[in-house]
Amino acid sequence: MASIREQFEIPGKMRTWSLALIGVGALALIIGLITMGFSSDEHERTHFIGTLMYNAIFWTLVCNAAMFFICALTLAMGGWEIAIRRVSEAISVMVPIFGAITFVLLIYVVATGNHHIYHWLDKDVVENDPILKGKSGFLNPVFFIIWTTLIIGLWSLLGWRMRQLGREADQGPMDLETGRSFIWRGTVRAAMFIVWFALTVGSTAPWLWLMSIDAHWYSTMYSWYTFASSFVSGISLIALWVIYLKNKGYLEIVRQDHLHDLGKFMFAFSIFWTYLWFSQFMLIWYANIPEETVYFKHRLQGPYKGIFFFNLIINFVCPILILMKRAAKRNYTLMTFMAVLILFGHWIDFYQMVMGSLSPDHVTLGWLDFGILSLFVGLMIFFVGRSLASKPLLAKYHPFLKESVIHQV
């Protein structure tokens, strides 16, 4: 393997593109801040903050899903992904950065008591509302701030520890004992991350950040639904970076077989997402209790109807029909297309999850949403590229590397 290009050099084009996207995004942010953020109209301000919020939360969760992917495969002793592990590690570098943005936003919303976004921040309303009062042990500013700090802090910390361990695979050949201890420490650290992940993405983080926008409404499926959304997007993001690097002539070990496995994940978790989407919808549709159907009322019968079904088509019908065939999962062009489609679809999903509640009367999708999206995409490309360039692209002394090299699907 002498011909392996280990070091990623950021192409000028990529830097230009990422900076251009950041520039467009910053422009949109500033114009939005002036026209909406400082507006005297409550709806305008809510629209602005809500747009920032769903973008920030979406991208944080997506990048965190890359670390979840590493940890889950570490625990399962999955060797095939060693060839692409550095890519998912690089994506997970975004967790502290996007996490900080999310943190600042959420703390700003809660600290200023913005009850247009979080209904439960209004103390008078909570006092006179038995449902909100019953939830006030969980939905209160103090708990929100402490728990959000812990969520983002521990994601960053545990992910960082996982990445630090990954660097040991660069240092030199491992003998049996070192290799064993390396795998064991990886297992422990991955397990710690997974437990925290289950307590946050699998339950509390979506409850606090997203579901509490509709403070009266709740769904036990909601967190899993959010997790499925972010995980399938995370895998798509990894696939996109892998294809990009492969196109540039890096990642020599990665073959169609690795792409095939990523494609399987994209296919499987698109269907998992649909399963949760449907389970959440059908139970509420069937029971038809007003306090539960309120969530779907303006999405299914109001202005969000188009987006609601578009969401289902783009995130379920397209993946199941297009990605079903083996040949499709091994085709770089089709996989690129599907990865972009899935990422976009779940971004739209997050859009309707947040804005569908904040602005139920009219769809706000417009220049601001795409501007902020371009800001986050630009930041993602910029920092992931930098992180990829900062260390070797292949964990070449990893004990499981051979499994990845001979991987065959």
Place this chain on the structure above:
Amino acid sequence: MSKKKFIVGCFDDEAVLFPAVKKVRTAGYKIHDVYTPFAVHGLDAAIGERETSLHTAGFIYGITGTTTALSCISWIFTRDWPLNIGGKPHFALPAWIPIIFELTVLFSAVGMVLTFCYLCQIAPFVKKHHFHPRATDDLFVMVIECTSKTNAEDLKGFLAANGAVEVNEQVAESGWWWGRYDKDEMPFENRTAAAY
């Protein structure tokens, strides 16, 4: 029922098996099958098997299940016997999705199992010749079919030179037959000394 002559080469390591398979195929011999104690990755491609169409069959069965369920339920609940269930519309698609899904899975699963059994000729009382009892334990057994042009002695030497630990010649039923082993043949009786 047609008996054919086979040359059987046994290997004790897949690392030896793969180059041997390649050489046997390059030499132009016809590999009847390779029996292995466990699934060996890449072997099907190496012996030149085409990719199975089982999944295409599964898709068709699944679609059949979907169609059956949807047409059945929608006919029953909208035409044949409309019922007012909880004030829901007669065409209550969300409520049917689980049943449609289950029938899709049922059709494709059962259909694929039956197709698999058909393709591999597995059924009660269907018997096939066992070329080597240790193929289920620790030997990789390559079976080469002899045609009228095959020189059996050459082939045996060729296999042994390529790492076969045991080579023998068998005249056996090439397909399957109905019946019982104790009447027709005892697969575990024609043991060769080298195998044990």
